[in-house]
Amino acid sequence: MGRIRDPSLSERGRRQIEWAERHMPVLLRIRSRFARETPLEGVKIGACLHVTKETAALVRTLEAGGAEVCLAASNPLSTQDDVAAALSEGGTDVYAWRGQTEEEYRWAIDMVIRSGPNVTMDDGGDLTVAIHEAGAAEGVWGGTEETTTGVIRIRALEREGRLAYPVVAVNNAATKWDFDNVYGTGQSALDGIIRATNILLAGKRVVVAGYGHVGRGIAARARGMGARVIVTEVDPVQALRAVMDGYDVMPMSEAARVGDVFVTATGNVDVLRGEHFAVMRDGAVLANAGHFDVEISVGEIREAAREVRRVRPNLEEYVMPDGRRIYLLAEGRLVNLVAAEGHPSEVMDISFANQALAVERLVAERGRLQPRVIGVPPEVDREIASLKLESMGISIDKLSPEQEAYLRSWR
Numbered sequence: 154m155g156r157i158r159d160p161s162l163s164e165r166g167r168r169q170i171e172w173a174e175r176h177m178p179v180l181l182r183i184r185s186r187f188a189r190e191t192p193l194e195g196v197k198i199g200a201c202l203h204v205t206k207e208t209a210a211l212v213r214t215l216e217a218g219g220a221e222v223c224l225a226a227s228n229p230l231s232t233q234d235d236v237a238a239a240l241s242e243g244g245t246d247v248y249a250w251r252g253q254t255e256e257e258y259r260w261a262i263d264m265v266i267r268s269g270p271n272v273t274m275d276d277g278g279d280l281t282v283a284i285h286e287a288g289a290a291e292g293v294w295g296g297t298e299e300t301t302t303g304v305i306r307i308r309a310l311e312r313e314g315r316l317a318y319p320v321v322a323v324n325n326a327a328t329k330w331d332f333d334n335v336y337g338t339g340q341s342a343l344d345g346i347i348r349a350t351n352i353l354l355a356g357k358r359v360v361v362a363g364y365g366h367v368g369r370g371i372a373a374r375a376r377g378m379g380a381r382v383i384v385t386e387v388d389p390v391q392a393l394r395a396v397m398d399g400y401d402v403m404p405m406s407e408a409a410r411v412g413d414v415f416v417t418a419t420g421n422v423d424v425l426r427g428e429h430f431a432v433m434r435d436g437a438v439l440a441n442a443g444h445f446d447v448e449i450s451v452g453e454i455r456e457a458a459r460e461v462r463r464v465r466p467n468l469e470e471y472v473m474p475d476g477r478r479i480y481l482l483a484e485g486r487l488v489n490l491v492a493a494e495g496h497p498s499e500v501m502d503i504s505f506a507n508q509a510l511a512v513e514r515l516v517a518e519r520g521r522l523q524p525r526v527i528g529v530p531p532e533v534d535r536e537i538a539s540l541k542l543e544s545m546g547i548s549i550d551k552l553s554p555e556q557e558a559y560l561r562s563w564r
């Protein structure tokens with residue numbers, strides 16, 4: 154079952170997955186235990202995740218634990234067709250191909266719902282929201298959510314008293330949010346910008362909108378490549394942090410006039426919009442690293458342009474009425490997943506270790522958890538971090554009994 158682009162790509166996909174797995178030792182350790190203990194025997198998992206080689210490594214881990222997985226993509230443009238082919242050949246029901254229309258994207262999510270999942274895994278909240286809208290939550294024991302925007306949406310459901318089952322906010326685990334979003338997106342967003350444009354970042358003025366986890370990572374990596382980084386923010390604490398980290402901070406209305414490259418990382422709508430396009434320099438490059446394609450008002454730039462042309466893959470040129478040209482990457486969708494390959498495997502190793510353990514917990518505790526957004530316990534964070542350090546050959550100090558007693562005492 155399933156629907157993918159081209160089954161003949163499976164051999165290439167298998168090699169990609171093998172390459173990813175080489176860099177995912179923590180997940181592989183969990184896989185060995187799952188294979189021995191089969192904690193997910195007979196469990197149906199419905200997943201809506203970016204179909205990348207790292208996601209394939211996660212799916213194989215869940216299957217080793219005894220689960221049956223039905224997978225749709227969490228973005229119409231992020232699927233790696235070779236990986237989808239390899240997974241499908243291995244027996245996973247995959248409904249994903251790169252370049253889905255909006256309608257096909259929704260259809261694929263619907264197929265996951267129809268597979269009757271006991272546990273859902275989501276990246277961005279589209280599957281969870283679709284299940285709630287369809288009134289199809291009855292057989293679902295629990296779910297997981299991979300990204301900041303998804304957690305925000307599911308918290309909104311919870312606030313309205315409409316969340317029908319417990320959802321683990323995997324995104325908010327320390328070993329996810331402080332690593333994947335920071336180092337993963339930091340590197341892969343620049344990778345996407347470079348693959349799409351091949352411009353030199355040294356000396357460029359790179360404007361990063363949002364100085365949260367993702368924005369911090371992108372700003373640091375852009376600076377590392379010699380860019381002059383400007384940060385825009387709406388939160389005074391985050392803005393102050395950016396100032397003290399040594400960046401120029403200003404409103405977007407000012408940054409728009411001077412930036413060469415713009416990267417949005419806010420999880421918010423219309424961060425770059427008509428008034429900004431109107432004052433940008435000729436040649437400005439726009440990229441989005443936030444979850445949805447809403448941060449750059451693509452509609453407004455299309456409306457304003459007198460001509461649109463595809464220059465290279467993932468790079469569109471918009472000619473403004475006064476002749477200035479503005480370049481939009483990846484149609485305003487996640488630049489790191491559309492124009493590059495998403496996060497490197499090493500960081501997805503710990504994100505997906507969290508996912509695998511969260512699924513195991515939802516299965517073990519089914520029926521006992523409230524329909525709330527729940528966190529990853531700190532001891533799981535510590536275990537994942539310890540395993541990662543161990544796999545890197547790094548050891549750390551231990552508290553002595555005296556030190557432990559000192560830290561416990563009020564004296």
Ligand SMILES: NC(=O)c1ccc[n+]([C@@H]2O[C@H](COP(=O)([O-])OP(=O)(O)OC[C@H]3O[C@@H](n4cnc5c(N)ncnc54)[C@H](O)[C@@H]3O)[C@@H](O)[C@H]2O)c1
Nearest residue numbers: 300301302363365366367386387388419420421442443444
């Ligand atoms: N591309 C990827 O692979 C990837 C990976 C992880 C997260 N994400 C997505 O990236 C987005 C950001 O995630 P995060 O973890 O950094 O969230 P975060 O909450 O840590 O940071 C978001 C920041 O944006 C700021 N902000 C909000 N509106 C703004 C505006 N109009 N102008 C300037 N700043 C504004 C907030 O004050 C906050 O500091 C989310 O949509 C998340 O789902 C993408």
